[in-house]
Amino acid sequence: MRTIVEAVDLKKTYVLGKVPVNALRGVNLKVESGDFLAVLGPSGSGKSTLLNLIGALDKPTEGKMLIESVDVSTLNDSQLADLRRRIGFVFQFFNLIPRFTARENVELSMAIAGLSKADRRKRAEDLLGTVGLKERVNHKPAELSGGEQQRVAIARALANNPKFLLMDEPTGNIDSKAASEIISLIKRLNEEKGVTVIMVTHDQRLASQSKKIVQMFDGSIVQEVVN
Amino acid sequence: MKAQDVLSYSFGAIKLRKLRAGLTTLGVVIGIAAIVALLSITQGLQATITRQLQTGFATDTLIVSTGPGFGGGFGAGAEGRGTANSGFKLLVNYTDKINDMANVEMSMAIIQRACWVGNGTTNLTTTIAGVDFAKYARIYSSTFVNESGEIPLNPENQMIVVGKRISDPWKNETFFCNVNDNVEIIWTNATTLPSKNETYTGNVAAVLKEIGGFGVGGPSDSSVYIPISQAQTFFGTDECNTIIVKLTSDDKATIDSVSKAIKDAFSDQVSVTSATAVLNILSSVFSIIQLFLAGIAAISLLVAGIGIMNIMIVSLMERTREIGILKALGMKSRTVLLIFLCESVIIGLMGAAVGIASGWVLANVVAVVFRGGGGTFMGNQAASTGGMTITPLLTPTVTILALVFGVGVSAIFALYPAWRASKLKPVEALRYE
Numbered sequence: 001m002r003t004i005v006e007a008v009d010l011k012k013t014y015v016l017g018k019v020p021v022n023a024l025r026g027v028n029l030k031v032e033s034g035d036f037l038a039v040l041g042p043s044g045s046g047k048s049t050l051l052n053l054i055g056a057l058d059k060p061t062e063g064k065m066l067i068e069s070v071d072v073s074t075l076n077d078s079q080l081a082d083l084r085r086r087i088g089f090v091f092q093f094f095n096l097i098p099r100f101t102a103r104e105n106v107e108l109s110m111a112i113a114g115l116s117k118a119d120r121r122k123r124a125e126d127l128l129g130t131v132g133l134k135e136r137v138n139h140k141p142a143e144l145s146g147g148e149q150q151r152v153a154i155a156r157a158l159a160n161n162p163k164f165l166l167m168d169e170p171t172g173n174i175d176s177k178a179a180s181e182i183i184s185l186i187k188r189l190n191e192e193k194g195v196t197v198i199m200v201t202h203d204q205r206l207a208s209q210s211k212k213i214v215q216m217f218d219g220s221i222v223q224e225v226v227n
Numbered sequence: 228m229k230a231q232d233v234l235s236y237s238f239g240a241i242k243l244r245k246l247r248a249g250l251t252t253l254g255v256v257i258g259i260a261a262i263v264a265l266l267s268i269t270q271g272l273q274a275t276i277t278r279q280l281q282t283g284f285a286t287d288t289l290i291v292s293t294g295p296g297f298g299g300g301f302g303a304g305a306e307g308r309g310t311a312n313s314g315f316k317l318l319v320n321y322t323d324k325i326n327d328m329a330n331v332e333m334s335m336a337i338i339q340r341a342c343w344v345g346n347g348t349t350n351l352t353t354t355i356a357g358v359d360f361a362k363y364a365r366i367y368s369s370t371f372v373n374e375s376g377e378i379p380l381n382p383e384n385q386m387i388v389v390g391k392r393i394s395d396p397w398k399n400e401t402f403f404c405n406v407n408d409n410v411e412i413i414w415t416n417a418t419t420l421p422s423k424n425e426t427y428t429g430n431v432a433a434v435l436k437e438i439g440g441f442g443v444g445g446p447s448d449s450s451v452y453i454p455i456s457q458a459q460t461f462f463g464t465d466e467c468n469t470i471i472v473k474l475t476s477d478d479k480a481t482i483d484s485v486s487k488a489i490k491d492a493f494s495d496q497v498s499v500t501s502a503t504a505v506l507n508i509l510s511s512v513f514s515i516i517q518l519f520l521a522g523i524a525a526i527s528l529l530v531a532g533i534g535i536m537n538i539m540i541v542s543l544m545e546r547t548r549e550i551g552i553l554k555a556l557g558m559k560s561r562t563v564l565l566i567f568l569c570e571s572v573i574i575g576l577m578g579a580a581v582g583i584a585s586g587w588v589l590a591n592v593v594a595v596v597f598r599g600g601g602g603t604f605m606g607n608q609a610a611s612t613g614g615m616t617i618t619p620l621l622t623p624t625v626t627i628l629a630l631v632f633g634v635g636v637s638a639i640f641a642l643y644p645a646w647r648a649s650k651l652k653p654v655e656a657l658r659y660e
């Protein structure tokens with residue numbers, strides 16, 4: 001198995017006002033290709049900070065964040081942007097662009113990567129088909145339910161053949177029926193298409209579907225369980 | 228991201244906030260329209276005035292007069308100032324003295340008075356000029372030309388030559404006088420007390436072709452010309468208003484040397500004006516006026532620029548989260564900067580295009596209003612003015628400059644908001660509510 005993400009003694013300290021907050025206090029983690037990892041923990045345990053570091057949205061204060069053996073800290077602004085194109089972000093609040101249709105939202109990440117219009121259109125429609133939104137391609141986010149919006153977001157995350165999907169509470173903002181649909185979609189993508197998934201959640205039920213659970217508390221990993 | 232995708236992204240963002248973008252554009256439109264309108268009117272005015280002066284002027288002539296003279300304040304005849312108080316009089320026979328000078332072909336005196344001319348039913352206010360018909364016709368060979376009748380070279384005292392606007396003052400073929408008609412010439416003699424009206428009857432020997440210029444020094448459409456000897460008798464004076472000097476050449480050296488010689492000969496009590504000098508003064512005056520007006524208009528463009536900056540900063544705040552999403556999807560800071568700049572440039576470009584068009588329309592409307600006003604003025608005053616029409620002039624330089632200015636101002640004022648947008652940290656931008 002190939003190691004995709006590796007955190008080595010990862011530390012992150014924020015300064016809130018004048019008080020330094022140790023969000024991460026030395027995290028070691030390895031994610032391998034094909035993994036389905038759930039990071040579980042109460043709020044304030046450092047889940048989101050870890051997620052931002054894995055997603056190259058932020059840089060660690062100490063330690064190393066290696067993505068495919070490349071140390072994120074050594075990359076400049078432009079290289080970070082290039083790296084992010086190959087990471088499939090899925091957010092709790094979907095973060096779709098409201099003025100774009102479902103298809104245009106999926107196309108956007110490909111446009112940023114510089115794909116031609118014809119290529120992106122075809123691929124966007126295929127991806128929306130994969131997540132079960134074939135009939136909704138021309139709907140704007142406001143015309144879609146929470147579950148549907150999240151599926152558009154997953155299609156968008158998959159658009160540039162990402163190294164892994166990085167999900168922040170993907171079911172945190174949708175009803176339970178839609179949530180279980182999302183869960184089975186993620187599982188299907190992982191099992192059938194071999195997509196590596198790293199997911200942050202505090203939903204025990206969702207975490208139980210993953211292959212591996214990492215329990216965080218107070219900025220450290222306290223437990224690793226293989227399901 | 229491809230350039231066309233950046234462009235369509237920016238365009239989409241503008242379309243989303245149509246009213247706001249429209250109002251921002253309006254600011255640019257007003258600024259550019261003001262610049263274009265003011266510049267095309269002044270340039271048109273300058274072209275008109277220059278053309279009219281050139282028809283009324285002969286470039287190889289000098290005009291000698293007492294006092295500061297035409298445009299004297301600007302240097303040409305500044306030394307002549309104050310001579311009115313010194314008791315110096317320019318006399319008709321001073322031409323003899325000037326004729327003896329080098330590079331002078333000939334010279335002639337003009338006596339001018341404000342008068343009325345009457346044909347029995349109507350009186351017109353006009354200018355009477357006493358001139359030597361033969362010399363005048365030689366100096367102004369292109370303008371002092373008969374349309375009908377014959378300009379008498381050895382005129383009898385009662386013979387007169389009238390301008391086109393004296394013959395046909397209302398431009399409607401309702402003639403005031405024609406060749407061979409008798410015209411009453413009335414002059415209020417204010418040198419006696421009480422003042423009294425002097426009159427004599429002139430006979431129209433010729434009507435001049437329409438000139439259309441101002442006729443500074445030269446013939447004009449709205450003057451009545453009488454023989455110089457008759458003017459001396461009628462006005463009871465040997466003092467003339469101006470002496471026109473025809474030079475052997477119109478190069479600068481000749482103009483300067485003769486000007487100096489004349490001034491020296493009359494111990495600096497006259498001013499000497501050359502057509503060339505007047506045209507130069509005029510063009511420099513117009514440059515200053517243009518710069519001044521463009522400066523005022525530029526202020527409104529500056530205001531528009533600040534409006535753009537304001538709106539871009541508001542837009543930046545509103546779209547912080549969107550920028551966070553774009554960055555999380557892998558958009559480079561440079562592209563974010565480009566998107567914001569592009570939005571502003573689109574606004575600037577639209578504003579400039581609409582501004583140039585509406586400025587041009589505005590200039591033409593002003594020109595038409597001005598022409599209309601001039602027309603009624605003409606009607607009342609009969610033949611007193613040359614009747615000036617302005618044709619606004621929109622040069623390619625002004626068009627390009629306005630375009631560059633509009634786009635440039637938009638881009639410059641968007642730089643700061645765009646830079647701030649590009650520098651947003653993805654984590655913080657995504658967290659922004």
